[in-house]
Amino acid sequence: MTRQRTAALFLLALIFAPPLFSQDTPPRVTIKAVRLDSPITLDGILTEPVWHRSGYSDFKQKEPNQGEPATERTEVWVAYDEEAIYIAADLHETAPDSIMQVLGRRDAFITADWFVFWVDPYYDRRSGFYFGISAAGTLLDGVLYNDDSDDDSWDGVWEGKVYINGHGWTVEMRIPFSQLRFHQQKQYRWGVNFGRMIGRKNEESYVVYTPRGQSGFVSRFVDLVGMDNVV
Template sequence: MRPVARHPQRVFMRVTPILLVVASLCSAATLPAQQNRTARGTRISTGPSIDGRLEEGVWGSTPPLSGFVQREPREGQAVSERTEIRILYDDDALYIGAWMYDRNPSAIVFGQTLRDASLNDADAFLMVLDTYRDQQNGFVFGTTPAGIEYDGQISNEGQGGGGGGRQQRGSGGGFNLNWDGSWQVATSRDESGWYAEMRIPFSTLRYGVGDQQIWGINFERKIRRNSEQSVWSPIPRQFNLYRVSMAGTLELEAPT
């Protein structure tokens, strides 16, 4: 007969921490090894026109960022549609070009047309900038195929709040949707997907001294019909884009 453990509770207490460590390692293994992703902005002399079409040759002067992975619904897995980002800047502003390719463009969800409208029921593109690289605070800029302006300020990594809904209006939960920065965005759509073009003046942002700047940066794309959220720098599904400590880095020369 197999002997019965005299102290089953002690055995459980010894085994439980081991199981927790194993579970944590398994969860981490679902994320790709591309942590600490780095982007470099390309300096230009004259900025592009903000029309959402991304057809000007200046956009071809910088290599695209890609390699998005799912945060929802299948953390760390390959995305259903390809996304590419390009970053430019001149003496006055930062320019973001986003190519949201889609093999079924007729299914793209435009959503509401009001500024800071909920992003929960639309396809969307968002960017977070941690301009002091303190891994706590930052700015959010986003849009939908309808071309809305969605912006806000993060504090304390959003304290777990967020998700892009109008219910965050105000300064609670570590996300201030009342902040409306001065910036431009335009979007367009064709048979290959939809596109977003942003111009964010450096005067709209706050950042440290020095010409050589290193900021935290991350991007998110939402595909409503698939309930899919994908990010450039991987984030576990229990967090969201406001988790700036898990953002990649952006290197550029900003005016002081």
């Protein structure tokens, strides 16, 4: 084969080769925080109007059936005021009597029903914080570093409440901005993730998860937008 023909075939291969990054790659999920116009009563009961709008509910399993939709519906909301960020979650349960309410000491991640919020306020895709609460009201928290690692020795000053109802349980969290490290800006874009653990099913579901055999957790977070003018 002549050198000219080889070069021509190489050029044709480049022209018709599929792109390295598919044009069909979906954009990063965005969740919007809403500024509060009235105070939140932090009792775990989602009676405030801000929680009555449509939330985010597309949770996927990591365990046991990776990539499948979560077996129980979870809907989350984010709101904020000048001093804190607020998280609410409605965790539906088809068998409410089976919710595992196991009391434990702070940061003791035992088999039970849990809801967890992760946040990367620096938006560096490597570090952040996590805040969790069990159906019994036990709190856990810590810091994230190096994308995949965490440390529960950090104890933040924040509040979380739960409420058990006829269709499952609900959560409200209040996390003061003073507990988070972030750069002051006019508008903020943070990385966030949410997760739910169902004790009776050994099920873990997330907004976004790290597939088995892969690395990277914080770098996969979805984007939180809509916050401005916070201290």
